[in-house]
Amino acid sequence: MRKIFTLLLFLFLTICVNAQTVNVKGVVKDASSGEFLPGVSIIIKGTTVGTETDFDGLYNLSKVKNGATLVFNYLGFKTKEVVVNSQTINVFLEESAESLDEIIVVGYGSQKRKDVTGSVSIVGEETLEILKPIDATTALQGTTSGVAVNLSSGAPGAKVNILIRGVSSNTNNQPLTIVDGYEGDLNSINPNDIESITVLKDAQAAIYGIKGANGVVLVTTKIGKKNKKATVRYDTYAAVQKTTKKLDYLNATEYALVLNEAYAASGQSLPFQNVSALGIGTDWQDELFNDALLMNHNISVSGGGENFRYFVSASRTEQDGIIAKEKSNFIRNNIKLNLGVDINDKLNFSLIANYFTSASQGFDDSLLFNGLNYAPTFGVDEDDTTNFLGIEVVNPLSLLSNTFGETNGNGLEGNFKLEYKPIEGLAVTSRVGYKIYNEKERSFTPIQDYGNSKVYNKTQSSVYQFKTTSTRVNWETFATYSKTFADDHNASFTLGTSVQNDLFDGIYATGVDVPNNSIDFADISLTNLLSEQRSFNTGNSDVRLTSYFGRLQYDYKGKYLFSGLIRRDGASVFAEDKRVDNFWSVTSGWKISDEDFLKDNETISFLKLRASYGTLGNLVGDNLYRSLLDGEAEYVLGGTLVSGTAQGGLPNPSAQWETAEKLDIGLDINFFDDKLSIVADYFEETRKDLLIKNFPVSGVLGSASPGGANPTVNAGTSKNTGAELAISYKAVNTEDLNLNFGYNVTYVKNRVTEVLDGAFVEGGSFAIGNPAPSRMEVGQPIGYFYGYQTDGIFQTQEEIDAHPSQSGLGAATTSPGDIRYKDTNGDGVLDLDDRVNIGKPQADFYMGLNVSATYKNWDFTTYLYSEIGKEIVRNYERFLPNVNKPAYYLDRWTGAGTSNSVPRLTNDATNNKLFSDFFVEDGSFLRMQNIQVGYNFSSDVLEKVGLTKVRLYTSINNLFTITNYSGYDPTHVSGLDQNEKENDGTIGSGIDGGTYPSARQFLLGLNITF
């Protein structure tokens, strides 16, 4: 009753003041594209009276008081206010990617940017459009504060790693990726389909409970707008790719001279009698690297009617490798359908589907390693049949010719969602997310012979095939009720539940004696059916999660903001009494700029203080509590190989997930009418119960048996502290010229604060015969490098005599020209105890700089990315007497005073190949990721041919890299692991065994919209 009364009163009042009114009409357009904007809301300020633009962007509003103000509001655009002074008001709305009113998804809901109380970073469509990433993850590199992105390799289709606020875990540091509500991955999505990527960096992500500790990446894909004509977009680009770097290695003459010297030093006869005839020889890197092509096509159609909206797209990306392109390439196809339908005004459903296929070919890391070590004196077709280079180094081209491997994947992912709004303020959502991914691989190993007893020799051909299926189904139901009490108190309450099941199934098989030793016959059906080498296996897993969650959001006048949330997760992968835990967080914000004393401040246009604290989980490892009979038990009885049962890895009945405690204090401040905006955050994270795989335990427990493994134990704690700063500045914003700067920097300091029993965890490998070079140890960063400190080169025998004995290091004798190691503990002898921290693989600082400008029809953009304060281990040299060597050996010690950095050359046993800072280099770098110039054809011209927008551009990726690192690519993290002991990435990362460098790409592209 009261409502009706109010309405009547309102109508009455409206009629009363209806004296001097006009009928206003006009058209609303997008300021940048000139497109008509349908569905723009127009409201007379201070009233609830208003209308919307129609399909053609037209509106009509009758009886508007002269001098009243019209407020034009459209999602993703800046709100515009116009005073009514004529009957026709045409309005251009400007897009507002960074605007405070932008809607941000925060997990099971969304918020306006200005109301967000957590720490978030956003990458919009424009950034993805400029950077043209093949994997959308790369678009986060340098564009978002607090986020570090590293490729594992430059190979096509290589894995991309994301670190949010540094490394906290020694196992899994990858954030949870949620695409339109389902758990997915960025690498299966066509970057052109992405509307925005939001990164939740702090305790706000606790709504994702046991999976939120590494941060959450929320991806929203595009969907059309209602009442909008179909828009067709075609994008294409082609690029030529070249390697960003070749290493400086010895040519044939230099190589022969250096070898002769080493042989002479050991009193052996010289291997090269006639050096002058050798010339430059073969440059194996030239033989391996090639120019390669990169192509992309993408077409999309989007739009909507009164009750529906849609987006469909198809794309194809083809990338050849810059090394051996015939054996190294990547193809991805995507078909995307997003559909939203209003069944009635209370119920709507949406369907999101992404079908993708991928195909890739690749080769072993050992190819580049052999390329660097194979001697330049050999001809291109020449195999080292006499084992001059040792049995572990072979002609890389021969190796390549025997490499055959291809992986194909296809999958379907998305969700089906129903949303029901029974009463005002209440929305109930139920959705089923799914992801099905099938992968198959076929690799063929022919009979190969590189020379007598080379380790790469194969006397029998084989083909390895597998097929795997991963299925993920997730059903989530949640309800949100929002209400404003007593005008000023806004509250919103969410309650929900989630069930998830991840299934994996795989069949693996190997067949031998492939007919004709040829890839054309490489299928198990054609192999020797009776051979004992034939093998089959299967693998499967079933991981289940059940969760409940709730969240309360409250604000007073939009000025004082608060939210509290809790999530209870149960995971089937832990022991029955260890399955369930609760995660929670509280966040709060104070919009100081809404206070009276700042409200009309001319300098500060927006100021908000934020704080958050909470606990989150990192779900790692499964079934660690089980003691399984999956060890190897094989022996020869009665003349045949029989198999039995044995325990596998040692169990840990109390195994649990990792728990993070996160604190964030942040400040958002905008100056000069939002021209300059600064976001600053201080953060702390304590990561407890780090699940340490292969936790060293006493050998008496039997874990060294075949197929055995040490247990995984919740054995450590690490702490990250840091700060990040993001600045964006709209320097010039006129009709003809726009100039914007964006800069962000993140500092992270990681320390291990606890390891069970005061032990340490070792990992990684360096060369052969050295102890593990990487460690996790209290007081040090996770995975720091542990080795000897060098102190120049011994110039004379007197210097050796005056120095503590180095004979405890392995080689009994030390000669002038050998490395002098520091006796760091001062005990008068050099031994294993003198090893210290000599670097770490993770950077102190991550930085990104972005400059973008438009002048009339031209646009210009550049992105730079830098990491400072990290080290990389140079591990691509094989220490054998006759292999080729890096060019720094030209500056070696050859007598007193000749060098104080590079040791002498000799074939005698020396201590010069021990893991020391001689092999650890500063890995800091600055890379120009992208520089781009584009031209937009004038809309007058285009309208005549029925086009809306045509843009032609050229772009260069990875134009230059400034670094002191001598290896291929300082941006890559991790590398070839030559050791027997397999390790997880974090401990043992940053060791470069000859990584595949990133490509420099020269692109030419075209966008057409109509």
Next chain:
Amino acid sequence: MKNYKQKIKLAFIFITSLLVLGACSDDYLDNSRIYAEDSESYFNSETDYYNALIGAYDPLQSTFVNVLLGEIASNNTLCGGESATDVPGYQQIDDMIHTPVNDDLQNLWGWMFGGVNRAAYIIEFQDKTDFEGKEIIIAEARFLRAYYNFELVKWFGDIPIKPEGRFVFGDEKSIPRSPKEDVYSLIEEDLEYAVANLTYTAPEIGRATKGSAQALLGKVYLFQDKFDEAATVLENVITNGPYVLETDYDTIFEFAGENGTGSVFEVQYTDVQGASFECLQCSEGNVAVGFQGVRGYNGDLFTSGFSFNVPTQEVVDEFEDGDNRKDVAILDIEAWAASTGAEYTTGYEHTGYFNRKYLPRKRSATAAGDLNITNPNNYRAIRYADVLLMAAEAYNRRSNPDDDKAKTYLNMVRERAFGNADNNITTTGTNLTAAIYKERRVELVGEGHHFFDLVRTGRGTQISGFTVGKHEVFPIPLEEIQFSQGNWSQNQGY
């Protein structure tokens, strides 16, 4: 108003039902399907026991490192390899400069305890399920535990033992290193059980027999200088066992000679399955064989290897003229290359000699790779000749010596070696002891026994760099000392 209330009611029911439906409660977590066998609910049938027994035999294959490293430690061979830094753990032991930080000793420790635990797994569950013939499986498990423990006590001296079953996490901090005598007592108990429950004929070739257990028990007694007991049990094998010396020494070490009449216990290998350097203990082949092969070899009879464990001139000179064993045990590569045209390259510490008994032989085309570490040569762990020489030594050194018996057994070995009785030993007393020692070295060269023979007879100083009171045993791996948190102390001198 009524309408409004109804809507709220409806919404409430809708939400509640969805929440309840969605949650399915935590029972859902119990239903996950995992295809795996759990170790603590095993041993439900005879097959389970048999399968676990195979698991306990498996680590025997990792004793390749005991044999290889035992030989390198002695004065029979030099380490060799590719260079002075090729496998530093081996090089250091060869030079007697090894420390508690030694990957290879750590492997040996871990692999042998792995064997102990696998055998103990069966012993721990021995009463769970009954079936006919169970005592044979238990006896073999106890034989294997004794075998692994004996290796450990030989290498490291005092070691932790747990007679009732497997070591579990935390035991390293509470179970002390038992004195050698206690370890030997456990080994003797295990072997006595095995002797009592096994027969001289194995159910399958490769499994331990009564003879294997008796011979090992004799050896264990000998290592404790319990000569009377040793003589008794060894005499028992000789008298009652089915063993005879092969007439031709040369046939023993070829594939055709595997599990022959003189084989008392033999570690079985095969090359039907591939292996990688990532997990040497997982190889079904004899890794030591590839390691001691001739580097870069291309020629008759043999295949190439990594040129470790190269015999010294000194041990070659130990062979008397007319001893047919010399050309079987030692390959003189220069002479061989000259006569057959074989090619080879030289490695570190090249002496020109190789351990011919365990050189990689040419193999079938179907042998699985990495061929360097899948050589199928069985290791003749206890040979009848060893039993005879042990018996000879026991009779010679016991409280009431019987040198005639000692000479009989010694000369059985020598008559085969020379093909006649002209070189028989006739001395007695300590001269006879010395002759037996020398015979053991020559007969068993390349088989990993000499270092331990030197140590147990107090002759360690024959090895250059050997320090009395230190090098009789090897250091406990440093990490193990750390894991024990003060429970275990380091061996003297390390």
